[in-house]
Amino acid sequence: MLIRSHKKIPSSEITPRWVWEDRRHFLAYSSVGLLGLASGAVWGVSPPDTRGARIPGLLKGQFSSGELPTPYEDVTRYNNFVEFGADKRDPALRAGSLRTRPWTLRVEGECEKPGDIGIEDILSGFTQEERIYRLRCVEAWAMVIPWVGFPLGDLLKRFGPTAKAKYVAFETLQDPEQMPGQRRASLRWPYVEGLRIDEAMHPLTLIATGLYGEELPNQNGAPLRLVVPWKYGFKSIKSIVSIRFTQNQPATTWNRLQPEEYGFYANVNPDVEHPRWSQRYHRMIGEGWLSRKRKTELFNGYTDEVGGLYSGMDLKRFY
Amino acid sequence: MPGARAVEDRVIVWLKAAVFLVGLSPGLWLFWLGWRDELGANPVEALSRGTGEWTLRLLLATLAVSPMRRLTGWTVLLRYRRMLGLFAFFYACLHVLTYVVLDQWFDETAMLDDIVKRPYLTAGMTAFLLLVPLAATSTRGMMLRLGRRWRALHRLIYPAAMLGVVHFLWQAKIDTTEALVYALLLALLLAMRLPWLISPVLAGGCPPTRPERTHQSVSAIRSP
Numbered sequence: 001m002l003i004r005s006h007k008k009i010p011s012s013e014i015t016p017r018w019v020w021e022d023r024r025h026f027l028a029y030s031s032v033g034l035l036g037l038a039s040g041a042v043w044g045v046s047p048p049d050t051r052g053a054r055i056p057g058l059l060k061g062q063f064s065s066g067e068l069p070t071p072y073e074d075v076t077r078y079n080n081f082v083e084f085g086a087d088k089r090d091p092a093l094r095a096g097s098l099r100t101r102p103w104t105l106r107v108e109g110e111c112e113k114p115g116d117i118g119i120e121d122i123l124s125g126f127t128q129e130e131r132i133y134r135l136r137c138v139e140a141w142a143m144v145i146p147w148v149g150f151p152l153g154d155l156l157k158r159f160g161p162t163a164k165a166k167y168v169a170f171e172t173l174q175d176p177e178q179m180p181g182q183r184r185a186s187l188r189w190p191y192v193e194g195l196r197i198d199e200a201m202h203p204l205t206l207i208a209t210g211l212y213g214e215e216l217p218n219q220n221g222a223p224l225r226l227v228v229p230w231k232y233g234f235k236s237i238k239s240i241v242s243i244r245f246t247q248n249q250p251a252t253t254w255n256r257l258q259p260e261e262y263g264f265y266a267n268v269n270p271d272v273e274h275p276r277w278s279q280r281y282h283r284m285i286g287e288g289w290l291s292r293k294r295k296t297e298l299f300n301g302y303t304d305e306v307g308g309l310y311s312g313m314d315l316k317r318f319y
Numbered sequence: 320m321p322g323a324r325a326v327e328d329r330v331i332v333w334l335k336a337a338v339f340l341v342g343l344s345p346g347l348w349l350f351w352l353g354w355r356d357e358l359g360a361n362p363v364e365a366l367s368r369g370t371g372e373w374t375l376r377l378l379l380a381t382l383a384v385s386p387m388r389r390l391t392g393w394t395v396l397l398r399y400r401r402m403l404g405l406f407a408f409f410y411a412c413l414h415v416l417t418y419v420v421l422d423q424w425f426d427e428t429a430m431l432d433d434i435v436k437r438p439y440l441t442a443g444m445t446a447f448l449l450l451v452p453l454a455a456t457s458t459r460g461m462m463l464r465l466g467r468r469w470r471a472l473h474r475l476i477y478p479a480a481m482l483g484v485v486h487f488l489w490q491a492k493i494d495t496t497e498a499l500v501y502a503l504l505l506a507l508l509l510a511m512r513l514p515w516l517i518s519p520v521l522a523g524g525c526p527p528t529r530p531e532r533t534h535q536s537v538s539a540i541r542s543p
Contacts (some may be wrong), residue, residue, distance in 0.1 A: 007510065053486030073360075074360035077359070077360060078359065078361060082493065086492075086493055086494030088359075088360075088361075089359065118356075128403065139492070141361060141364075186494065187493065219531045257493075276437055276438075276439060276489070276490070277433075277437060278429070278432070281429075283361065283363065283364075285360045285361055286360060288358075288362060289353070289362050289363070289403065290421070292422070292424055294420075319350070
């Protein structure tokens with residue numbers, strides 16, 4: 001007997017296998033999401049485990065702070081990464097959609113040997129070391145993070161910047177498929193940042209590829225993230241796809257949005273207040289309920305290392 | 320029919336208990352999360368945000384009572400307004416306490432400097448100060464003592480709510496969605512009080528279906 005086939009189910013209506021296999025979580029997440037919509041909070045959800053692979057053979061780098069690092073859970077669950085949402089819990093929950101392999105960095109502009117370099121060549125081509133740095137956010141909170149990475153200057157030198165290279169401009173990936181926050185025009189995408197060439201070549205300036213001895217979690221800016229410890233955190237651009245040597249000062253994302261609140265230099269400075277709040281004190285993340293705020297130091301305490309870069313400059317004007 | 324009246328009163332009391340529990344639950348939830356250290360990496364910020372948001376939500380709920388009564392004709396709604404208003408004040412107190420104790424640790428120089436200099440804090444603190452006399456005169460005794468002036472005084476909830484929403488809007492860095500939703504709701508609730516919008520509703524909509532109870536408090540707290 002011939003059995004006539006039923007109407008074919010279009011593939012778009014078939015529940016994806018991962019949703020089916022993970023249906024309990026899916027249901028839990030959706031219902032919590034609904035609750036969250038109602039209350040404006042999603043405290044109940046724990047973010048997926050995103051621990052990266054251990055990076056072997058790490059050297060202890062210079063400049064490391066002797067302070068106790070902020071707990072791993074806080075470093076990886078309290079993030080400003082607007083590409084994955086405006087709430088600080090969003091990146092840990094949503095950055096799973098970012099694909100960090102393959103990854104290519106384009107280096108171009110005022111240099112002798114512009115070109116593309118793949119993530120594998122970067123990871124094998126530069127000596128990774130651990131550097132424990134303070135991170136001071138412009139929102140008056142701070143962390144101590146054991147980064148893994150290498151000096152940005154080492155990378156830049158390979159491309160032979162010319163005498164015309166006065167600044168370095170950085171760009172984050174732009175792909176709303178992978179970065180759902182980019183579907184909203186909350187900022188102008190892609191995120192762009194910049195440094196003066198001497199700031200970029202300074203040995204403190206790091207390209208981070210990991211933290212806590214492990215590969216960088218996506219929410220912290222995998223696979224390549226800038227770390228400039230004497231500047232406010234927003235200068236430390238994440239998930240970099242492009243570096244360009246320029247003659248003129250490049251545009252930077254937050255400065256473009258609110259020039260009177262966020263300057264190009266954005267050096268940590270307790271005497272230059274943000275128009276809406278004081279920068280004199282900051283709260284250390286991970287110290288809990290009853291901790292007191294701490295005094296913020298000029299250049300986030302790195303004056304001995306970087307103070308010379310700004311001698312004779314009016315830091316109130318060039319904030 | 321005294322029996323029906325008694326049943327009705329009991330229902331009102333039970334509903335009051337329910338509204339009380341609903342009003343208290345966000346506070347209990349925040350307390351529970353804090354107790355278990357589950358407020359995230361920055362508990363002080365989470366607590367400040369939570370108490371601030373619930374202040375605004377309850378202020379909006381308080382302001383929704385009169386328009387709702389007008390639309391539905393349910394005078395009984397007025398019985399819950401004081402409790403909602405006092406809960407808004409309760410969360411406002413927790414919000415200010417979070418700032419004074421946990422955030423600033425009683426550093427009065429820093430706080431004064433902040434409140435004078437930062438417009439969002441000036442707005443927020445003004446809103447809180449406007450709520451204080453409203454909470455203080457919320458008792459039946461004060462209503463009777465103040466008479467007509469009570470109604471005039473309690474119009475302060477309008478500027479307080481406006482300043483509260485402005486405070487929330489001005490502290491936002493990029494995501495202003497929630498603040499804008501509150502602003503929109505507030506604008507709607509205030510617009511529903513404009514006389515030329517009210518009169519057609521009253522004329523066509525809902526004539527009183529039963530005689531109003533001649534409770535002293537109900538007639539005294541009739542909305543402006």
